[in-house]
Amino acid sequence: MSARRSEDKPPVRRAWGTPPTQEDSRERSRTQKIKDFAHEKTPEKLKNPTDIQVRFRTGFVYVAVSVICVVASEWTTLLLLMLTAGISAGEFYYMLRSDAKLPNEMLGIIGAVLYPLSVFFFGIVGVVYVSLALLLALITWYVFWMRARVADVGVSYFGAVYTGALLSGLVLVRGELPDPWGGLLVLGIFLSVWANDSFAYLFGSKFGKHKLAPRTSPKKSWEGFIAGLVASMIFWVLMSFIPGVHMSIPLAALFGCICGLAGVLGDLAESRIKRNSGFKDSGTIMPGHGGLLDRCDSLFLVSVVSAMLLILGNCI
Numbered sequence: 001m002s003a004r005r006s007e008d009k010p011p012v013r014r015a016w017g018t019p020p021t022q023e024d025s026r027e028r029s030r031t032q033k034i035k036d037f038a039h040e041k042t043p044e045k046l047k048n049p050t051d052i053q054v055r056f057r058t059g060f061v062y063v064a065v066s067v068i069c070v071v072a073s074e075w076t077t078l079l080l081l082m083l084t085a086g087i088s089a090g091e092f093y094y095m096l097r098s099d100a101k102l103p104n105e106m107l108g109i110i111g112a113v114l115y116p117l118s119v120f121f122f123g124i125v126g127v128v129y130v131s132l133a134l135l136l137a138l139i140t141w142y143v144f145w146m147r148a149r150v151a152d153v154g155v156s157y158f159g160a161v162y163t164g165a166l167l168s169g170l171v172l173v174r175g176e177l178p179d180p181w182g183g184l185l186v187l188g189i190f191l192s193v194w195a196n197d198s199f200a201y202l203f204g205s206k207f208g209k210h211k212l213a214p215r216t217s218p219k220k221s222w223e224g225f226i227a228g229l230v231a232s233m234i235f236w237v238l239m240s241f242i243p244g245v246h247m248s249i250p251l252a253a254l255f256g257c258i259c260g261l262a263g264v265l266g267d268l269a270e271s272r273i274k275r276n277s278g279f280k281d282s283g284t285i286m287p288g289h290g291g292l293l294d295r296c297d298s299l300f301l302v303s304v305v306s307a308m309l310l311i312l313g314n315c316i
Contacts, residue, residue, distance in 0.1 A: 067187060107160075166300040200264075217267070270282070
């Protein structure tokens with residue numbers, strides 16, 4: 001009984017144009033039956049999801065993973081930021097290749113991932129270490145790879161700093177307060193960014209009439225922009241009540257406004273990159289949202305600005 005039945009054998013690759021065999025027909029019939037069974041068992045409301053439903057489900061998974069990682073520990077927060085930096089850097093370089101650039105993806109992604117890691121172990125000095133090492137590696141690559149241009153070195157370096165170094169601000173904030181307050185503070189920064197994006201989108205979609213930046217991002221409006229700033233300010237006021245955070249309510253509102261502005265600037269910067277490269281989305285990893293870079297574009301600048309405001313302002 002050691003011989004396998006013919007149905008269990010792997011399919012034989014046939015030349016294009018060869019008529020299907022009886023075994024191929026049986027295999028397709030079995031596959032279709034499985035698909036039909038799965039479709040029948042799927043709830044009616046999930047069979048043909050709308051764009052809003054797909055966007056909500058993907059966003060829910062992203063938010064849930066982010067909240068768990070940020071609150072759990074400093075190590076899980078670090079892992080989340082390293083993954084975010086690496087994936088976002090990969091999407092950035094993919095877009096820039098379509099804009100006639102030849103970045104070194106490997107060095108750029110490694111540099112982006114190392115920024116949060118170095119800050120975790122060495123503090124702000126870690127940014128200097130990684131920046132110098134990355135610049136040296138890129139110069140060496142430029143010298144020995146004849147197709148590389150100075151612009152390619154600049155794009156490679158910028159991508160790592162943009163996606164990795166800026167996110168490292170959250171590593172500094174997370175380590176300034178003991179658990180669970182450090183995690184709660186970083187979560188508050190995340191929530192302020194999400195609230196800014198969500199309120200700007202919802203309010204702008206319904207009431208937006210005056211375009212904010214029609215050439216860069218035609219869908220953004222001044223009405224949505226103001227709603228997003230207010231949402232960011234509200235969450236920063238709530239963050240002022242976290243133990244270990246020393247901010248008056250007016251100061252917290254001011255910091256929320258500044259970080260809201262930084263988030264909008266980060267969003268517009270990524271929109272400009274996509275427009276120059278001819279992309280609608282930076283990737284497809286998040287159905288309904290595009291790429292991870294699309295979802296985190298506001299977070300990059302907010303991360304470093306919030307760290308500067310909180311640490312240099314002696315608020316934590």
